[in-house]
Amino acid sequence: MIVLGLVFSALQATPSAPANNGFPGLTAHAAPSVEIAWNRFYDERELYAQLDRMVAAHPGLLSMQVIGHSVENREMRVYTLNNPATGEDREKPAMWVDGNVHGNEVQGGEAVAYVAWYLLENYASNPRVRELVDRSAFYLLPMVNIDGRAAWFRDAHNAHSSRTGRMPFDDDGDGLYDEDAPDDLDGDGSIVQMRKYLPGQGTHRLNPDDPRLLEFVPPNERGIKGDWIVLGSEGLDNDGDGRINEDAVGGYDMNRAWPSFWEPDWVQNGAGPYPLYWPETRCIARFILEHPNIAGVQSFHNAGGMILRGPGVEAFGEYPREDVAVYDALGSEGEKMLPYYRYMVIWRDLYSVFGGFVTWTYEGLGIVSFTNELWNDAQSFGDHPQSGRAADHEFDDRLLFGAGFVDWHKLEHPLYGEVEVGGFKKDVGRVPPSFMVEEMVHRNALFAIRHAEAMPEVDFADVEVSDLGQGLFAVDARIENRRLIPTRTARAAQMKLGTPDRISIRGPHCEVVAGGLRSDRFRPEKLEFVERRPAELVLERGVPGRGEVRVRWLVRGSGSIEIEWRGEKARTVRRNAALP
Amino acid sequence: MLIQAFAIASALVGQDAPAVRPPVPVYSHAQLAGRMREIRGAEWLTLGRSRSGLEISALRFATPGARGKPALLIVGNVDGLQPWSSSLALHHAERLAAQPDGERERALLERADVIVIPCANPDAHERRFTSVRSEREATGGGVDDDRDGRQGEDPPSDVDGDGMITWMRVEDPAGEWIADPADERALIKADAKRGERGRWKLWPEGRDLDLDERVAEDAASDACVNRNFAEEFKEHAAESGAYAMSEPESRALADFVLAHPEIALVVTYGAYDNMVEKPKTTQANARNKLVPAPGVIEADAELLAELGQRYRETTGNTAKGSGNDAGSWQAWLYGHRGLWSLAIHPWDAPLDAKRADAATTDAGPQGAERKPGEEPATSSGAPQGQPKGEAASAKKAKREPSDDAKRLTWIDTHPEEAARFVPWHGFEHPELGPVEIGGFAPFARSEPPASDSATIAEKEFEFLLSLGAELARVRIAELSAKPLAPDLFEVSAAIDNLSRLPLQSASARRTDSVRSLRVRLVLDDGAKLLGGDDALELQRSLGGSGARAEYRWLVRAARLGDIGLSIDTDHAGSDQRRAELKP
C-alpha cells in the first residue's frame, strides 16, 4: 500500500496523472489511493493511523508535526496539506480545521481527516481541487480533546459524557479529585439510566404501548400516582458523601478556554482558571498565533445540525456589517450543502458562550470562523421529521433492529436496592448510525473546503504608466481579490489586528514623489495621497472580497519598476513595468 | 555608578527608627538572588523564568503547623518599575530570618507560613541596572504600534548619552505643553480657556528612526506583565499582551497561586495601593448582560478599609498608587481567586515640601518623610498636566502648582536628591533639530531617600507582622454528645473563627475559588449516623470576629469515644476532637 502510494505521489505533481484516481462516486472505476471506511468512527490511535496512511501515500502533499501534548501525554498533531512545488505553506492563505474539542463529539475528528482525504484523492483528477490545493494550505488538527476521545471510546460512557479533558478537577469542593464518577454497574460498557419500581409512590409510569418509555405523572388531586421513580445515571456514592456521581473525571470545557471575551468559571462554567490553561488549548493557540497566514477557520462539533458563527455573547454587540455579509454568504451556501443544518448566531440562536474557539479566531484574530454541529437526528426520518424518545426508539427499532438501546434489566444497587437500568448507548443521539456517517463527514468537509476556496486571492488587474509631462509619471495599479473573503476583515481593520497589507513601488531609477489610494475610477485627481513614505502604501482595510483597490503613484525617473502587494492572508504578488 | 546615585546619597540614617538600621538600597536581580541565598531557615522555591530567562524565585518560611496552615505571600515589583519594592520584600525576608524567635516574628510564623517573592518581574526590574536606565515597563511581545507594517522599528533610546531615557520637549506651534508658572521646569497642558497656547510637543527620549515624524512610537516590546492578568484584561490594548497570562512571568505567578491553595492573603508592594485609599467598590451580583462588574465587593472593601486604617496608623504612608489596576496581578488575586489582596505603594516623592523662602518652615531633612500625595502617582517621569479638579474651577482662579512642581520643590529643598531631576538641556536631535532633553530621572519617584529607607521598611515590616493574627483560623469550639436513649446521642458541634477576616472573602464566595470548610463526622467501630446533618458538610462561609457554624447529628454508638469530628480547610487551619458528654 505504501509503495503504491509513493509511486502515485511521484505522479501527482503532474496534472496529467491517471484519471481513475478520482473520488469514488464521481468517476467510474475510481480507486482511492488510500481506502478508508467512512462509515465508522475510529479511536484516537486508529484515526491518527488513517492520517498517517495518507501521509505515506502522499508525502509530497501531506506532512505531520507534533505541536504539543495533551494532559495524558498524547501527541497533539497538526497535519499540513500543502504543495511545496507552489510555495511554502506560510506564504499561502491557510485554512485551519479542527474537531472533537469536546471528547464525546467524536465525528469532528473523522470530518477533519476527510478534508485531507478528499483533497488528496482528487488532487490529480479534479482541476478545481488542484487549483485550491496549489494556492493554499490546510492545517488539520483532528482531535483537540484527544484524551476525552480516547476515554469515550475506551470506557463506559453515554452520548454526553467525556466532553471534558482529563486534568483532575475537584467539582464538589471536598478536597478530593474525580472521586465519584458514574459507574458501569452491569459492566456492559454503557452508562445508562436507573429507575426503580415503587408501586403507588412514584412520579412516572410506563408507557402502555412501549414500556421502555417512562411518562411523567403530574401531581394531581385524583390520587393518581406513578409506579416508578427515576434515579439518574448509573452510579454509586463512591466517596460516601451522600451524593452520587458528583465528581467525575475532569469537569471543564476546552471550548470556554479561548482568550476573547473570556470569563472565569463562575461566569462561564468550565472556563478554568485563566484562558488557555490546558496544554491542548495552549499549543493550538501558539500554532495559530505563529501562522498569521491562517485565513479561514472551521471547527467541528456535534450535534444539532448548525452552522454557527459568533458573537458568543450579547454583550459583544454585532460584527461589522461587511464581515456579516461574508458570513451570511458562506452560511447560506452551507445551508444548501448541509440539509437539516441551520446557519445561526451562537448567543442569539443557541446559548451564550464566553471564550469560545471560533469567537477567539474571529474577534481576537480577525479570521472568518465557523463551528458546525454535526448531525441532526431530524435527518433520521427525512421529510417526515419526528422527535423525542419515541421517535428515537422508532428509528432504532426499524433501522438498527434495536441495537442502539440497552433494554431495561434488573440489578441490585447498594443504596436503592433492586433497580432497573437501561437506555440508549453512547453512540445514539449525538452521532449518526454508520450508514449515515459518510454523508455527514462529506458534506461538512466540503463546507470547510468551500470556505477555503473563499480565502483571499490577490492579483494585479492592470498596471498603467502615463506621462504627466515635465518628467513626472503616474503609475496606476489596480489590485483585485477575486475571492469572497477580504484580505483584511473589517474586524481586523477596526481592531488593528495583525499586519496591514502593503503595496509598494520601487525601481533603480525611480523616485516616488507621492502616492495613495484612488477613490474614483474616472477622476485620477481623487487621490488620497499619504503624508509620508509614499513608496509603500499601507492598507489597513486590505483588499475587499470580490473587489479591488486602486492606487496611484506620482514618480520621476526612468527604467524598470516593480510593484508589489504583500499581506498576511494571501500570496504576495509582483508586477513589473517600465517608465518610458 | 549612577545606579546608587540617590540610594546612598545621605549618610543620615533615620534617627527616629526604633533601632539604627542600615539603609535599604535597590538591588539588581542578581544581588537580590545573592542575598536570598544567604538567608537561612527558608526553603528556596523556583516559580519559573522571565522571558529573558531570569529566575523568578521565592523563599518560604515554614514552621510545623496543623493541616491547612495558611500562608501569607509577599510580592515585590510585579510592576517592574518599582525596584525598591523588591528591596522591601527582601528586607522582610531578612528580618524574619534574622530574628525568627522574636516574639512578634514567632507569632506570625506560628499562624502562617510566609512566602516572599522579592522580584516578580525581573526583566523590567533590570532596566534599573542596565547601562541605560529607563522606565519602560513592557517586556513582552510587541505589536506594530504605528501600523506601518513594521514592528519595533522606532523604540525609545538614550539620545543624549547620559545613561537615562527621559523626555524631549520640542518647540512646536502644534504643541500642547507649556511651562508651569509655579516652576518653569514642570510642564502642564496649555489651557485654551485661559487663552494659553501650547509651546512644546513632548516625546519620550528617542530617535525617529522610521522618519514618520513620530518619535519613539514603536518599541520592540509592548506587553506588560502587570497588565497581563485575566481580571479585567484589556483585550487588544498593546500593553496587555496577546492574551491574558501570555507572559511567562504572569503565568508563573498565577500557576504558583493555583498550586498553593494555602495562600490566604497577599501583600503586593508596587505601583498600586488599596491601603491608603479605599478601592472602587461594587455589589456582589452587579452584572451587565452576564458580565460581572469590576471592583471590590462592598463587604470586602469594609474589611480592607479596616486593615488600611491600621496600615496608615502603623506606617504613616500616604502614597497613593496609580489608579487603574485592570489586568493586574493584585486585581486578579482578589477578583478571580477570591484572595485578600493588599496593594501597597510604599513611597512617592512628597508633594508638600515648602521652600525656605515660603512663609512656613523649611521641610528640612525630615521633610523626606512620607507626606500626603494629592493624586495617584504615575510611574513615569512624564508631566501630568492639570492638577485634578482644576479644569472644573478653571475660570480665573489662581492656578495651583502642578504635582510635578511640588515634587521639584521637594527635590530643591533636599540638595542631596538633585539627581532625581535632569534639568532641561538643549540638544541637536538628528531628526528633530534643536530639542531640550530632561525631566524626572528614571525611578526618581519610586525610590525613597537612603536616609528614610530603613525607617519605611521597618514600619512596613511592623504592619506585616500584625497581619498573621487577622487570618481566618477555624477551630472546633464544641463537640458534645447528649444521651437520648441507650447508645443514642444527640451530637452538637460548633465551629468558630475568632479572627477578623472571614473564612472566605465575598469574592471567594462569588467565584467559588477557595475551597470550603470540610466538616466530617468521624464514626468508629460500628457507630452509625441516624439523622441530622450529613456526615460531610461543606461550609462555604464563616464570618470573622467570632462567627460560628453549628451542626447536629443523631448517632447510635456503643461508646462516646467512637464519635469524633474533623474539620479541614486549605487555608485556615484544621482541627479534630472527640465528643464529650454534655453536662
Ligand SMILES: [Zn+2]
Ligand atoms: Zn461541542
